[in-house]
Amino acid sequence: MNVSERLAASAVVPVVVLDDAKDAVATAKALLAGGVDVMEITFRTAAAADSIKAVAESCPDMLVGAGTVITLEQCKKAVECGAKFIVAPGFDEDVVRWCVENGVAVTPGCVTPTEIMAAMKLGLNVVKFFPAGVYGGLSAMKALSGPFGGIKFIPTGGVNGQNIGEFIAAPFIHAVGGSWVCPKADIAAGNFEKITELCKQARSAALGFEVAHIGVNCENGEDSLAVCKKLDEAFSLGVKEGNSSNFASNGIEVMKSRQERPHRHPHEFRSACRCGAGEEGLRVRHGDSQVQGGADDRRVPEGRIRRLCRASAAKVRRSNHENFDIW
Secondary structure, eight states: OOHHHHHHHHOEEEEEOOSOGGGHHHHHHHHHHTTOOEEEEETTSTTHHHHHHHHHHHOTTOEEEEESOOSHHHHHHHHHHTOSEEEOSSOOHHHHHHHHHTTOEEEOBOOSHHHHHHHHHTTOOEEEETTTTTTTHHHHHHHHHTTTTTOEEEEBSSOOTTTHHHHHHSTTBOOEEESTTSOHHHHHHTOHHHHHHHHHHHHHHHHTOEEOOEEEOOSSHHHHHHHHHHHHHHHOOOEEEOSSEEEETTTEEEESSOOSSOOOOOOOEEOSOOOSOOOOOEEEEETTEEEEEOBOTTTSOHHHHHHHHHHHHHHHHHTTOTTEEEO
16 A cells, blocks of 8 residues: 555544654554554654654554654655655645655645645645644535545544544545544653553544454364454454354354354444445455455445455555455
8 A cells, every 4th residue: 555545544643742752662552552553743843853763763564754844844854764754734835846756645734725726736635634623624624525526635633532433434534633542641651551542442433333243164263263363453352262262352253163054143334324335344364264244334434344444454464464364
C-alpha cells in the first residue's frame, strides 16, 4: 500500500505532540500495540525533528509523518529526518508544490472551495479539514463533496472516541486525525498502556463491527490456536483456550478437530450504523482452515467493511505468515 492507502486503512491518524524525543519510540510502540501503524508527529515543539528521526530509525512498522508543518524549511527538515508524509494546518503552495515534485505525500488544510481547487490544481485528492468542529464538521464536508466529488477529507479537531464512527461512515472521509488517542499528558507520564487501550477503542469504534458468531474447523489444536492468535493480532479480540475449541473473543470458535460434517454456525458482522449497503465480508484462511463472515447489508456501511478487510490484510501481510490470509 502507498502512504495514502495506509492512512485510510488505519482509519485514525494520531496527532502526537512530544516535548522530549526520548518518548518518541515508546509512543510509537504503544500505538502499534493498539493496532495503529501511522502517526503524525507535530512541529508544535522543538523535539519534533529528533522524534521523527528516532521513530523512522527504530520502528520500521510505523509510518511516521510530520504535522503542523507551516514552512518549507520545516517540510524539508521533516523529510530529511524520515517523515513519509506531511500534514499542514493550511494550504501553502510552496510546501505542497515541493512535496509533489519530490514524491512526498502531503495533506494540506483546506476548508474552502478556493483552497480545495488550489490543492486539486497541484494533483491532490485528499486534504485535511481543520479545525473540523469550527468549520462545520460533517455537514460542511458533505456540502463540499458535492462539487468536489473526487476529494476525500481527513478531519481533525472535534473528532473523538464518541463520534469517530459517524465520521468514518461518511463516504467522503479518508481517515480522521486526533490527539485523544495519545494525550500529551499521558505521553509525558509514561502511561503507554493507556495509549494502547485508547487506540484499540478508537479502532473498534472506527471499524464499527461486532462478530456475532463464527465457527472454524481446524485439523488440530496447534492450527486452532494459530488461527485465534492471528485474529487477535488483526482485531485485538483476545484469545481463550478451551478443551475441544479455542476462542478469539466469545464470538469466534475455532475447533481443534474436523467434524464428519462441517461445523457450521450462523455468522454476521453487526454495526449500530444502518446506512449504506455492504456486499463484502471477511474471509480468513490458515492452511486448510477457513472461515467466512458475511456482511449484513442492511446494517454495515460498505466503507467500513472495506476498511476492515484492507487494514487486516495489511497487518497479516506485514507479519510474514504465509499460511494465513485475510482479504
